[in-house]
Amino acid sequence: MPKLKGEETFTGIILHSHNYRKPEDFKDSTVVCMGAGYSGQDIVLDLYQQVKMVYLSHWKATLASEFPKNVKQVPTIAHISGSKVVFTDGQGCEADVIILCTGYEYTFPFLTKECRVTVDEDQRISPLYKHLIHAEYPTLTFLGLTITGLPFPEFCLQAKLIAAVLDGSFKFPSKEEVEADNKSDLQRRFDMGWPRRYAHKLGPLLWEYIDQLARLTGTTPNKPVIENLYEEVEWHRNINVWHYKKLNYEIVDEENWRLVNGQNSDSASS
Secondary structure: OOOOOOOHHHOOOOEHHHOOOOOHHOOOOOEEEEOOHHHHHHHHHHHHHOOOEEEEEOOOOOOOOOOOOEEEEEEEEEEEOEEEEEEEOOOOEEEEEEEEOOOOOOOOOOOOHHOOEOOOOOOOEEOOOOOOOOOOOOOOOOOOEEOOOOHHHHHHHHHHHHHHHHHHHOOOOHHHHHHHHHHHHHHHHHHHHHHHOOEEHHHHHEEEEEHHHHHHHHOOOHHHHHHHHHHHHHHHHHHHOOOOOOOOOOOOHHHHHHEEOOOOOOOOOO
16 A cells, blocks of 8 residues: 555554445545545445545546535645645545555465566566466466456456467467567557556557457457447546446447437447
8 A cells, every 4th residue: 555644643544445345334434535546436436425525535637527515526645644634735634534546566475486477566467478378387377467448358358368278279479479569568558658557557458459369369359339338438437427327228239329318428329
């Protein structure tokens, strides 16, 4: 977990989002959630009906989405003094709980050094082929390692590639080929202005990665409607994180979907 200046003086509870379970544990509390990624936003919306106030503390530009009245966006935490949390703009609040929604670190304590798996200071795991299969021991695999992807279609294709390697139907590339592929993959991220710690991030590279897995496994690529609908839901999340999960869609054909309830967006295809 990140270290906060003055955290040793805090009179309340500090925990990581990994240990968050249910909102009732924080009933009538004032909570600061540090981090506005998916976990931070989801926890805020899970908490608001149980707590007095939630401060969504982050370094990003103010999120455009509407939030409940007892949710307030504030800058990141500057320091803590007793029960008071002070933010970088000078404002502060009396808090009972700080939840650190600041991401996760990869760690594999169950693997011995003979497995030759390394996690560097930027959280890049090596040596892996396609963020998935150990380059030297291809029976050692890491399904679901990537971040900001589309879990189920992505993991399904990853599992297919693993199965193809295990049953011998996929010829695993040489060590040199894996190294060249990894170098190109990382350089692509650098060219996009991403830091090294985004080595396993997909984001806008998601569909390219899914297409690569589909080609390697001889699988029919995702139908265009899946990508179109994903982009639509992502758009709604960005502007309406509070209510976007209430929207329901129906797939019409390979390219089009239809919004069953709610208001359609400009990017709708129906």
